[in-house]
Amino acid sequence: MPGPSHVRRPATLASLAAELGVSRTTVSNAYNRPDQLSAPLRERVLEAARRLGYPGPDPVARSLRTRKAGAVGLLLTEALSYAFRDPAATGFLEGLALACEQANQGLLLVPVSPDHVDVTAVHQAGVDGFVVYSVREDDPHFMAVLERxxxxxxxxxxxxxxxxxxxxxxxxxxxxxxxxxxxxxxxRRFGVICMRLAAGHNDGPASAQRQESITYPVQRDRLGGIRDGLAEVGVDWADVPVIERFEHSVEAGRDAAAELMAAHADLTAVVCTSDILALGALQHAAERGLSVPDDLSVTGFDGVPEAGRAGLTTVNQPVLEKGRIAGELLLQRGDRNRSRRVTLPTELVVGTTSGPPRSDQRFFSGW
Amino acid sequence: MPGPSHVRRPATLASLAAELGVSRTTVSNAYNRPDQLSAPLRERVLEAARRLGYPGPDPVARSLRTRKAGAVGLLLTEALSYAFRDPAATGFLEGLALACEQANQGLLLVPVSPDHVDVTAVHQAGVDGFVVYSVREDDPHFMAVLERxxxxxxxxxxxxxxxxxxxxxxxxxxxxxxxxxxxxxxxRRFGVICMRLAAGHNDGPASAQRQESITYPVQRDRLGGIRDGLAEVGVDWADVPVIERFEHSVEAGRDAAAELMAAHADLTAVVCTSDILALGALQHAAERGLSVPDDLSVTGFDGVPEAGRAGLTTVNQPVLEKGRIAGELLLQRGDRNRSRRVTLPTELVVGTTSGPPRSDQRFFSGW
DNA sequence: TCACCGGACCGTAACGGTTCAGAGCCTCAC
DNA sequence: GTGAGGCTCTGAACCGTTACGGTCCGGTGA
Known part of the structure; x- marks a missing residue:
């Protein structure tokens, strides 16, 4: 098997042209516009390229001139590797990748350092556009993207x-x-487990003040939806404990559930703002010996595959579709200039983790 | 919230320099080498950049000049989106992403068209190196990578x-x-389900001839390992049916198992060359009413999380580690020139899907 | 006074292509 | 014979930046 050709400094379009005694334009055309030169000459060019080990036009130089990179940048707030761990993110990425491969565009995962903020990676990215996945309103990387x-x-x-x-x-x-x-x-007696609400590490109860200053609109909306729903039956939001976790993992959900139940043993339902957290809550319930849904109802959000297998009551959202459409919005943007908003439908999935509270609990809740 | 700045044609380094009456070098230095100019001048440059909406040095132009793109290309044979569906691939990607983000390098997923071969995407990719994940020996995209x-x-x-x-x-x-x-x-009575062995769609038995012409070394080795193991107890490989599937999915595994068992009802063990296929085989066994492992033993390869949950007997391989090391080999390559080979350990994981064959079957196998 | 030095800044030449307006030249119709 | 038009191919400008090797200037030590 032949080895790679990165040993020798590769020939350039110019050197190839010189070798052949033709203009650089002609060599360029041999690659990009075969109809612009005669077939024999083209073959001669390509043959010489093979002989001299010319790898074809340099993609970066081409990008500079044509002003297109042939790639879409993807920005995530979390560490890059997170994208492959969170099933919701994975689904999104699959959809986005689908759109990209259909348009023959690359997908550049922009490395963001979770620890120290460093936006150089955003400046470095040779891309024609960015897809930003679920980041904070005041995310510095996002700001850097907007400047591009x-x-x-x-x-x-x-x-x-x-x-x-x-x-x-x-x-x-x-x-x-x-x-x-x-x-x-x-x-009537609810507890809530939610994801990171704003910058800063806050593992524990989300105070009213913190809930006021949420910088993740999705979390704001999800909490708002719960609050509105509870308000309809007269449950005061101030009485509903909300536990926040910085990390988004099953482990964090389990841990949060433990914290929640330790302080509020009388809850009959734990609402989580994601399936991952809910799966953790289910783990905790099992450990605590609580029967779900008889002793406790647990719900999630997202509709990830594992939730389906676990029979979790949740709200399905079309993650793959979101990714696909994000890609299409970016790639198929005609001469439109106004910004477009696409809202996809969600679907309530009633699984086996929600049911009526025990009658004694129901009675208790009437106090 | 302010909008993006892609409306106006952005200022260039040159125009900024002209505006300020300094050289382009100075502007460049303001961004790249703060120590090369006085602090006041640097501030003046940056202020002017802000005022004129200069987004900082163009990444593509910079790449051209510095000969580095700040990104690693990833080539998969399967469709791009596949990477997010196969848990083994996902693990690998996570590890690779880890290495990339540590080196502050982007990860460019190169779009390959699964249907019609088109290597332009490989030529398009502005990257400093490629990681190639598990492709055929004669894969044209891979050939194109080698030419880069x-x-x-x-x-x-x-x-x-x-x-x-x-x-x-x-x-x-x-x-x-x-x-x-x-x-x-x-x-003593084995059946094998394997992944794609070579180019071309072959869903069905893998003939001896096809097994001779395998172009996926991994499959060659895995089948070879089985053959050697069976030979040790006198089982002739020619008597072992091997079913191939083009698609790599649970569904395909289930289907292959059905095909296998339909023709060879007396098998006591089905060896699959991947966990995904094995999970499908388990599904089929369940549908067929076979008790695993009493009626049938089923094994996989990879050690994906789902296999763990299913109790599958399999061979664990450190997929995340593979990704991390692949990235490190590429990024931390010193002035080494000889090629390096890293072989990571595997580990046999005996789960609940393998056990001794029924005694009557054992007797039967003695015929 | 003068050679020398270091900091601050600059001019030029790449980097490797693409693009566009032609220049030749040949053919064909009139 | 000649002008129109088509096919090939060329020359030069341009894309936006950084690398390299300077220059300029004020200060220093002898």
């Missing part, structure tokens, strides 16, 4: 950025439906 | 390419250990 003179599409959050297309779901409505499902079953 | 004058690292396959680093596991040894486990349990 390329189109941008946001998935989920931040919302309402001028001149930027967005695709997402109606998180508030989705959660509202879920809350009604639970209140309809008779629940 | 950049370093390349291969994961798994193809093997033995001159001048190209490689990371993988000893697939043959892994499978050999697994085969010994099964023969040790008493199995």
């Amino acid at each position: 003179p390329v189109p941008t599409v946001v998935c989920d959050q931040p919302t309402g950025v001028e001149g930027v297309d967005r695709v997402g779901v109606d998180d508030r409505a989705g959660m509202l439906g879920l809350a009604r499902h639970l209140t309809g079953l008779g629940h | 004058p950049v370093p390349t690292v291969v994961c798994d396959q193809p093997t033995g390419v001159e001048g190209v680093d490689r990371v993988g596991v000893d697939d043959r040894a892994g499978m050999l250990g697994l085969a010994r486990h099964l023969t040790g349990l008493g199995h």
Whole structure:
């Protein structure tokens, strides 16, 4: 098997042209516009290229001249590797990759350092546009993206950025439906487990003040949906404990559930703002010996495959579709200039983790 | 919230320099080498940049000049989106992404068209090197990568390419250990389900001839490992039916198992060359009413999370580690020029899907 | 006074292509 | 014979930046 050709400094289009005694234009055309030169000459060019080990036009130089990179940048707030761990993100990426490969565009995962903020990677990225996946409103990387003179599409959050297309779901409505499902079953004593609400590490109860200053619109909407749903049956939001976790993992959900139940043993329903957290809550319930849904109802959000297998009551959102549409919004942008907003439908999925509270608990809740 | 700046044609370094009456070098230095100019002047430059909406040095132009793109290209044979569906690939990607983000390098997923071969995407990719994940020996995209004058690292396959680093596991040894486990349990009647062996769609038995012309070394080694293991107890490989599937999915595994068992109802063990296929085989066994492992033993390869949950007997390989090392081989390549080979260990995991064959079956196998 | 030095800044030449307006030249119709 | 038009091919400008090797100037030590 032949080895790679990176040993020798490769020939350039110019050197190839000189070798052949033709103009650089002609060599360029041999690659890009075969109809612009005679077949024999073209063959002669290509043959010489083979002989001299010319790898074809340099992609970077071409990008500079043509002003297109042939790639889409993807920005995530989390560490890059996170994208491959979170099933919701994975689904999104699959959809986005689908759109990219259909348009023959590369997908550049922009490395963001989770620890120290460093936006150079955003400046480094040779891309024709950015897809931003679910980042904080005041994310510095996102700011850097906005400064780049390329189109941008946001998935989920931040919302309402001028001149930027967005695709997402109606998180508030989705959660509202879920809350009604639970209140309809008779629940009145709720606890909530949510994801990171703003910059800064806050593992524990989310104070009213913190809830005021949420910088993740999705979390804001999901909490808002729950609050609205509970308000309909007279449950005061101030009485609902909300536990926040910085990390988004099953482990974090389990841990949060433990914290929640330790302080509020009388809850009949735990609403989580993601399936991953809910799966953790289910783990905790099992460890605590609570029967779900008899002793406790647990719900999630997203509709990831594992949730389906676990029979979790949740709100499905079309993650793959979100990715696909994000890609299409970016790539198929005609001469449109106004920003477009796409809101996809969610669907309440009633699984086996939600049911009416025990009658004694129901009675208890009447106090 | 402010909008993006892609409306106006952005200022260039040159125009900024002209505006300020300084040289372009100075502006460049303001961004890249703050120590090369006085602080006040630097501030003046940056202020003017802000005022004129100069987004900082163009990444593509910079790449052209500095000859580095700040990104690693990833080549997969399958459609891009596949990478996010196969858990083994996902694990690999996570590891690779880890290495990339540590080196502050982007990860460019190169779009390959699964249907019609089109290597332009490989030529398009502005990257400093390629990681090739598990492709066919004669894959045209891979050939195109080799022509690019950049370093390349291969994961798994193809093997033995001159001048190209490689990371993988000893697939043959892994499978050999697994085969010994099964023969040790008493199995003598085997069936095999394997992944795509070569170019071309072959869903069905893999003839001896096809097995001769395998172009996926990993499959060659895994099958070879089984063969060697069976030979040790006198089982003739010619008597072992091998079913191939083009698609790599649970569904395909289920289907292949059905085909296998329909023709060979007397098998006591089905060895699959991947966990995904094995999970499908388990599904089929369940549908057929076979008790695993009493009626049938089923094994996989890879050690994906789902296999763990299913209790599958399999061969674990450190997929995340493979990705991380692939990235490191590419990024931390010193002035080394000889190609490096890294072989990571595998581990036999005995789950609940393998056990001794029924005694009557064992007797039967003695015929 | 003068050679020398270091900091601050600059001019020029790449980097490797693409693009566009032609220049030749040949053919064909009139 | 001649002008129109088509096919090939060329020359020069341009894309936006950084690398390299300077220059300029004020200060210093002898």
